Amino acid sequence: MKIIILGCGRAGSITARMLSEAGHDVTIIDFNADAFRRLGNLPEVTEVVGSGIDLDVLRRAGIENADVFIAVTNGDNTNIMSTQIAKNEFGVARCVARMYDPSRAQAYREMGIQTLCTPLLAAGLLRDYVLEQEWGKITDYIEPLLPEGEGA
Numbered sequence: 305m306k307i308i309i310l311g312c313g314r315a316g317s318i319t320a321r322m323l324s325e326a327g328h329d330v331t332i333i334d335f336n337a338d339a340f341r342r343l344g345n346l347p348e349v350t351e352v353v354g355s356g357i358d359l360d361v362l363r364r365a366g367i368e369n370a371d372v373f374i375a376v377t378n379g380d381n382t383n384i385m386s387t388q389i390a391k392n393e394f395g396v397a398r399c400v401a402r403m404y405d406p407s408r409a410q411a412y413r414e415m416g417i418q419t420l421c422t423p424l425l426a427a428g429l430l431r432d433y434v435l436e437q438e439w440g441k442i443t444d445y446i447e448p449l450l451p452e453g454e455g456a
Contacts, residue, residue, distance in 0.1 A: 308333065308370045308396075310356035310386050311377035315402065315422075317342035319374060324349050331365045356386035362394065373399040380405055384412055384419075391417070413446070421446070 305328045309316050312334035324330045324346055331350040334340065340351045354361030356375060367373070373390035375383035383401040390396040400418045403409035409421035420442075428445030432438065 305371040306369050307372040308365050310375040312339035315376040320349050333365050367394045370396045376402045
């Protein structure tokens with residue numbers, strides 16, 4: 305599969321390594337060239353410097369041939385915008401945006417954008433651990449755990 309990852313922080317670099325080692329064609333985008341040091345020596349991962357909401361940068365990354373787009377920058381707005389561009393402008397079949405805000409993650413899911421809200425995932429796993437419950441599937445942790453109307 306051709307996979308494009310936006311954001312070469314901890315999550316992006318680890319995901320790139322895992323998918324590359326599994327034999328996939330991985331390209332990673334980050335606006336900070338220094339971030340690519342997290343990849344170590346992964347010659348099979350293509351690095352592109354630039355913004356993930358810039359159409360030219362996405363084209364340089366090969367978005368027209370991508371099967372998957374993953375946005376894991378530290379900004380919800382960038383992640384959701386870039387995912388919408390990948391999905392709607394370039395027709396990438398599988399797109400996911402990491403989100404920090406549970407309310408926004410839910411709202412975008414309802415609009416058809418796949419999101420992964422890492423605070424919800426962590427909170428659900430921690431809850432299950434503390435209560436000595438078996439860990440569930442990722443879908444068990446998607447719905448917000450916070451009382452309605454309470455922000456993260």
